[in-house]
Amino acid sequence: MNIAPAIHQEKVTQTDLARGDGWSVSDVICRCGPEDKPYEEQHGPSVIAAVLSGNFVYRSDRGSTLMAAGSLMLGNAGACYSCGHEHGAGDRCLAFHFTPGFLEDVAGGLPGLRWIDFPQHRLPPMATLTPLFAAAETALLEEDAPALEELALRMAGAALRLSHADSPPPDRARDIGRIAAAARLIEEHYTEPLTIADIAARVGLSRYHFLRLFSATMGMTPYQYLLNRRLRAAARTLRADRRSVLDAALSSGFGDLSEFTRRFRRTFGQTPASYRSKR
Incomplete structure (x- = not known):
């Protein structure tokens, strides 16, 4: 079963790449620009979106932040959000969606972690994430389903661990x-x-x-x-x-x-x- 929500926006193309027990991954290409008005959406399952190119402004109940290439966009299940491209056109993301059970399994392997919700809505580009992004780009290019399953586990682990560190101040x-x-x-x-x-x-x-x-x-x-x-x-x-x-x-x-x-x-x-x- 594909747990990723359907995207109906005309300028957004979503291609399902792989899925498994409690996870799915999609290639999401957005062609929106400054002329397109952001509108409120709602996450289905929990999501981790690796921004591969472009940038956009992500707005959630935690404020507004810039999602640039190399960032991870984090969304909790059922949370409302919007994305805007007022500063440039287009972006491409590799979006991973997870069931609560999948994240609980991953969290169980992280010492001291008790919650599966993301306390932050973005992880900025950092050296720790560079190997993950390189693996994501290669798996996407080669359409390698086993590699994407492994990557889903690595992404979930990194996002849970790093997002529960001290939260940074919001962007102005x-x-x-x-x-x-x-x-x-x-x-x-x-x-x-x-x-x-x-x-x-x-x-x-x-x-x-x-x-x-x-x-x-x-x-x-x-x-x-x-x-x-x-x-x-x-x-x-x-x-x-x-x-x-x-x-x-x-x-x-x-x-x-x-x-x-x-x-x-x-x-x-x-x-x-x-x-x-x-x-």
Whole structure:
């Protein structure tokens, strides 16, 4: 049985990819833009949506927050929400839906965790999530159902564990637009030699104010966000395209092979060559 709710919005395409006992996963592509007015919706089962590209504003009973590529959108069963694209058009998410029993099973393996509701409605991009996003992009590309089942367990575990950490302060609505533009700029130009000065100038902020605002909103610095985006692209190139380590490094924006290898190993726990050889 598919537990994912149907999406009826004209500009949203949902493709069911895989399902199992208590879980399902869908590829959701949204083409909404600033001209489309957000409207209230309601989550069916609990949901974890991995934002693969684009960004949007997610509004729930916990406030408004920016969902940029590399973020996890969290929704509790039956909760009302809305999504808006006032700062840019389009996004793509890999959406996992879970029954209470599935989440209870996962929570049982996490010491000290007593509740299966998500106390936060977003996990910002962070290095901890980069391997999960790389695995998500590869599984999506290869339509690998067994990999998606494993990924559903890993996503649920990460979301439950990380969302029960200390909650961050809510985003200020007036800052979301500029940070959304900055995140989209990085996403579209991550292979180029971007600097803080370049990005800050594009969004109309001083370098120092931009650095502080981006870090507070996204949970990491602009450079960390850029590195994570490059590493995700490199991981996909290594495993999906089967290209050489050097090709993966250069095509993802790294100019130095030793730096790439060092950063990749720190994030993924293995060398690029080892990652490439595993399926």
